[in-house]
Amino acid sequence: MPRFSKQTPVPRLTPVEPPYDPETAEAxxxxxxxxxxxxxFARRPERAAGIHQWGRYYMSRRSALSLRHRELVIDRTTARCGAEYEWGVHIAVFADKVGxxxxxxxxxxxxTPDDTCWTxxxxxxxxxxxxxxxxxxxxGDDRWQELIAAVGDEAAIDLLLVCGWYHAISFVARALRLPPEPGTPAFSG
Structure with a gap:
């Protein structure tokens, strides 16, 4: 189960602010x-561009994962990592869209995945x-076979990559002490 620590409401690094130079604005x-x-991310536009390239596939309809399953992966991963910032953004934007x-x-x-709400x-x-x-x-072999039966080979590969990526995103959001975005839910809400 997630372990949460109350985070400082001030980020450890200052995000870029407008007006943006052209390269930052483009990123x-x-x-x-x-x-x-x-x-x-845009403090280094090259980094932002690289992140965008990765997301062009995984945040699109081209991914073998359905939108619902992608969001389940992201929401559960960020929750398990205690990354309330990223979890809240995804819940606010996608929870209704994926039902x-x-x-x-x-x-x-x-x-847990065995809660009665997961039918x-x-x-x-x-x-x-x-x-x-x-x-x-x-x-394990049983979990792998369960996953393959549920989503297929290609979606299983995408699940592994999205889960790993959102561990990295969670590390960034937590370590930088990012405060919640306005209008996003908290774990307890």
Whole structure:
């Protein structure tokens, strides 16, 4: 289960602020809304551009993971990592789009894949895989077969990569003490 520490509401690094130089503005335009995390990445436009390139596949419809399963991976990973900033952004933007109800949102933050709100075996398989990857960095044969049966080979590879990527994003959000974005939920909410 996630271990949360109350974080300082002031980031450890200052994100870029407008007016942006042309290279920074271009990098931010590619990343999306000017979230604090993106403005931290844009302190080096080359870094922001690289992150954008990675996200062009994984945050698009080209990914073998369905939008719902991608969000389950991201939400569960960021919750397990205690990255309330990133979890809140994704819940605020995607929870309704992927059909997550209040009980499922709460379970993603503090529950288990075996909570009664998870009635779809594919959802459970995805969540079990994320928890196993977080806990031991691997999937046993039974978990692997459960995941393959639920989402297929190509989506399983994408799940592994998205889960790993959001561990990295979680490390950044937590270590930099990023305060919640306005209007985003907290784990307890």
């Amino acid at each position: 931010l335009q590619a990343l999306g809304p000017p979230l604090t995390l993106f403005r931290i 997550l109800d209040a009980e499922q949102v709460h379970s993603l933050a503090t529950g 779809d075996p594919a959802d459970r398989a995805v969540l079990h895989a994320v928890d196993a990857l977080h806990d031991v960095g691997d999937l």
